[in-house]
Amino acid sequence: MKLTLFKKYFKTFNDLPLPKDVWQTAEYEAYVEAIELNKDCGDWYFKQKSKMLVLTTRNIAA
Numbered sequence: 256m257k258l259t260l261f262k263k264y265f266k267t268f269n270d271l272p273l274p275k276d277v278w279q280t281a282e283y284e285a286y287v288e289a290i291e292l293n294k295d296c297g298d299w300y301f302k303q304k305s306k307m308l309v310l311t312t313r314n315i316a317a
Contacts, residue, residue, distance in 0.1 A: 256285055256286075256288075256289040256293055256296060258295050260298060261286065261293070261295075261296040261299065261300075262299070263281055263291050264282065264283075264285075264286040264289075265286075265303065268283055268286050269303075288305065
């Protein structure tokens with residue numbers, strides 16, 4: 256999967272909780288596989304999650 260498509264899916268699939276009909280799609284399966292198998296997608300994903308964690312932690316501490 257190309258990183259540009261992965262980023263699009265990230266916006267869609269990162270809005271939790273996901274309805275069952277969303278996470279049972281081929282697109283979601285490809286997204287999850289890209290996190291695990293595609294270095295560019297996986298690295299980008301974990302950078303985004305880290306940024307989100309830092310922001311959440313700052314908001315809690317404030």
